[in-house]
Each structure stands twice: as structure tokens, then as C-alpha cells.
Amino acid sequence: MIVMKFGGTSVGGVEAIRQVVEIVAKYREHDTVVVLSAMSKVTDALRDMAAQACEGTEPTASLSALRKRHDETIRALADGEERKQALEVCAGLIDELSGILHGITLLRELSPRSVDLVSSFGERLSVVVVSAALRSAGLSSLPVDAREYVKTNERYTEAEVNFAETDRRLSAGLAPMVSGGQIPIVTGFIGSTDEGVTTTLGRGASDYTASLVASALQAEEVWIWTDVDGAMTADPRIVEDARVLKEISYLEASEMSYFGAKVLHPMTMLPAVKQEIPIRIRNTFRTEHGGTLITSRTRSAPLGVKAVTSIDRLCLIMVEGTNLSRTPDTHARLFKTTADRKTQVVMITQASSEHDICLVVGEGDSPGTVKALKEEFRHEVAEGSLEEISVQSDLAVVAVVGGGMKGTPGIAARTFGILGEHGINIIAIAQGSSELNISFIIGRDDLRKTVQLVHASFGLGGDGDFEHD
Ligand code: ADP
Numbered sequence: 001m002i003v004m005k006f007g008g009t010s011v012g013g014v015e016a017i018r019q020v021v022e023i024v025a026k027y028r029e030h031d032t033v034v035v036l037s038a039m040s041k042v043t044d045a046l047r048d049m050a051a052q053a054c055e056g057t058e059p060t061a062s063l064s065a066l067r068k069r070h071d072e073t074i075r076a077l078a079d080g081e082e083r084k085q086a087l088e089v090c091a092g093l094i095d096e097l098s099g100i101l102h103g104i105t106l107l108r109e110l111s112p113r114s115v116d117l118v119s120s121f122g123e124r125l126s127v128v129v130v131s132a133a134l135r136s137a138g139l140s141s142l143p144v145d146a147r148e149y150v151k152t153n154e155r156y157t158e159a160e161v162n163f164a165e166t167d168r169r170l171s172a173g174l175a176p177m178v179s180g181g182q183i184p185i186v187t188g189f190i191g192s193t194d195e196g197v198t199t200t201l202g203r204g205a206s207d208y209t210a211s212l213v214a215s216a217l218q219a220e221e222v223w224i225w226t227d228v229d230g231a232m233t234a235d236p237r238i239v240e241d242a243r244v245l246k247e248i249s250y251l252e253a254s255e256m257s258y259f260g261a262k263v264l265h266p267m268t269m270l271p272a273v274k275q276e277i278p279i280r281i282r283n284t285f286r287t288e289h290g291g292t293l294i295t296s297r298t299r300s301a302p303l304g305v306k307a308v309t310s311i312d313r314l315c316l317i318m319v320e321g322t323n324l325s326r327t328p329d330t331h332a333r334l335f336k337t338t339a340d341r342k343t344q345v346v347m348i349t350q351a352s353s354e355h356d357i358c359l360v361v362g363e364g365d366s367p368g369t370v371k372a373l374k375e376e377f378r379h380e381v382a383e384g385s386l387e388e389i390s391v392q393s394d395l396a397v398v399a400v401v402g403g404g405m406k407g408t409p410g411i412a413a414r415t416f417g418i419l420g421e422h423g424i425n426i427i428a429i430a431q432g433s434s435e436l437n438i439s440f441i442i443g444r445d446d447l448r449k450t451v452q453l454v455h456a457s458f459g460l461g462g463d464g465d466f467e468h469d
């Protein structure tokens, strides 16, 4: 069995969905489960609608644009009874959404729980559209709402999956559909709590849904169909001559995605690793390209480095004090504070003098985290054993990633040398003990130039000597 996930651009319009139908038809000899994202930009649009409603204005224009886009796509791709049914289901969903938005407008209140409910409509709509298109092309398929199968906790917008229960439900629910000759078309991204309240697994998490499904059904492979040829040596929007990596390991893929390679959600590897299910990244619009294969073992790049990735819009929170080394519980309290408010700490650095500890967090997480830390350490700050907690914003992290970096000397020297030559200031540095990456903080204005320079210095670009095959 193959689990195929199609991203937003791949289901973004009539032509793209025709491609999807062609791909599913082409691999029909395999048992197939399809996992879908919302049509491109729909999740953003839904969130904007919810925000607008919360301001007190009903987003009528956006809602009718959403209805029109899905209706027109169905009309172009499905006919007869399939068309009629799909149009009805979509109309029902849009009416339900309209009612929820109306409620938000009246209450002028938007909780993360409501954001998740509103966001869920993108995937719930796209599975209806694509399933109708597949059926009209003679492929027996049915839309599946993952909320029945993917069970999570109540951490709205970034819900954590209950693996055992999800595994059990997915295999009990989907296996009979597949053995009955159907192709389940599953909503990515969404799940529900034990009480049945809608949750989402985080932005870009349809990839993660695909590997959850693959693991539950013990699939042979997961194919992530997207709008680029594969995982690349750098974000192609930043580095023009970035190249496709033919093979990377689960660990390399995890590091790359954790440090900003948007092509895969960082959690995707977790369910796949356990059963060693290979993941392939492929281009929906260039099916002839072999893409990237992700497995447990791959060859190293000559210089150890395979990719340069980055995350923009970060802040550095500094906790400083001469007494830091003599108060070991400071660390415990610090991380308890960030854990309690579920701050995602991107990076941690501590000077060996133990005079300061720095946390790197996203721009959105920063104000709340700083407030919580100030509250936690108010006595220490008042009595002077800690300095006032400070923040530096407008930062970015760049990560140099590769399994072969372990035991290859000189990578840090090469990286920092080139940045020094170009006058780029490095604010903090971290290296995991696995030696799979070196990551460092710079000003966000230096982001593009830094990624380009480091990428070129390791010969990763189109004219470099790093052959991937
Ligand atoms: P989908 O909607 O198919 O899930 P995404 O937009 O989430 O697609 O991810 C694909 C995009 O990720 C590409 O269009 C590319 O711009 C971006 N990207 C960032 N870094 C990388 C990288 N290292 N390799 C490939 N793509 C990357």
C-alpha cells in the first residue's frame, strides 16, 4: 500500500487536481490511501475570516469567494450525480462555516479552539472536491473526515496525537475501505479530542497525517506530492541554484524540517521511522522527476553538509546573573515556565561561565514567555541576583545540516569564516551532540545573504562538486 499526500498547490485548482487524478490512476495497481491539504491559501483565508469576524464584521465577501472557488472546481471536474452530491455537501459545509463565523461576530471572541474549528473546513472541503473528481474519472473513492480517527489532546492549533488510539482507529477504519476496493481520501491536518472537539496538528501538518496513516496501515511507502522536485539543499526561494537531494536520512529530514525546510512537517518522520517506512517527496507537476527518498540510511555528502536551512522572525530571551551557576534550580524553573505555557524553544545556548542562558523563541511566543519568566523570577530580579530579563528581536536562525558532519572537522570554521569575511555578526551558536547540525543566530536582515554564502561555501549549488547520484 502507498499513502499519497497532496499539498495545497497540488489541489489548488482544476488543472492541479487533474494531475492528482492522473497520478492516482497511474499507480492504481497499488492499494492507495490519499491524504489532502486544503486548496492553496484556504487555511490562511479561513483564519483571516475568523479574525475579521472577531473584529465584529462578517466576512461575507471571503466566504462567497470560498464557496465559488470550490463550486467552480467541482463543476469543472465532476459531472452527473457526483457533481450534484459534491455541490450539496460543499454547500452544507459552507453554511455550517457561515453559522460559526456569525457566532464569532456576535461574541467578538476567538479562542484557539474556535480557530481550529474554522481552520478544519479547508481540508473538509478539499476532500469532497477531489473525491468527486476521482469518482468522475472512474476511480472508486470516498471522502474521509480524519476527526473520527486522529485523536489528540486539547492543545488547540498544535494538538498532540494519541498514537495508540489513533493507530487503532485508523487501521480499524481505513483497512476495510481499502480491502473493499475504495481509495479513502482523508483530510490532513485535523483531528479531535476524546470529547470530539475539533483540533489541528499545526500548520503544514497534513504530511504528518499521511505518515500516521501509513504507520497504522503498515504501508510500503509514503509519497508527499508537492510543488518542488524534492527536499533541496536550501529553500529555492532564497538560493537560486539549490539542488534536489536524491536521498536523505530520517534524521537529516527531521533536522532540516525542524530548522525551517517547509517542504516537510517536522513530525512526519516520527511515525515512519518506527516501522522504517520510506518517505518520498515528489513533484505533482513533474512526475518524471525521481524526487527525494528518505530512509534510515543514506550516503554522506563529501563535506559532510547536505543542506542549509533557516527560520525567520525569532527573538532571543536572555536570563543573566552572576549567581546563575550557584542556583541550579534556575534552569529547572526556567524550563518549567516555558513548558507550562507551551512555548516552543527553537534553540538554547549557555556560556560556559554560566553567567547567562539564552532561549530562542518565535516572535509570537516571545511576549508571553518574557512575561511569564519575569513573573517567575521577580524576587531574584528584585534582590539583584538576576538581571532584568531582556529580549533581542528581529533575529533568524540558520542551520547547516548533514549526517556526515559528525567527525568531519572544520565545518564550523568554514561557516563562521565566510560570515566573518562578509561582516555578518553571529549572535549565538548551538551544536547538538548528535553533530547533525550547527545552528546560529543572526539578524534577520542578514538571513538571505547568510544562507546563500554558506550554501555556496559548501559547494551545494548547481555548479558545485556535490553530486547527488
Ligand atoms: P505543500 O503545500 O505541498 O505541503 P509547502 O508549501 O508546505 O507545500 O512546501 C513546499 C515548499 O517548501 C516549496 O515550494 C519551497 O518553496 C519550500 N521549501 C523551503 N525549504 C525547502 C527545501 N529545503 N527544499 C524544498 N523546498 C523547500
Ligand code: ASP
Binding pocket: 007, 008, 037, 038, 043, 044, 122, 188, 189, 202, 203, 204, 205, 206, 207
Ligand atoms: N492546510 C494546512 C495548512 O495550511 C495543513 C497543510 O497544508 O499541511 O497549514
Ligand code: MG
Binding pocket: 007, 204, 207, 262, 263, 264, 265
Ligand atoms: Mg506543506
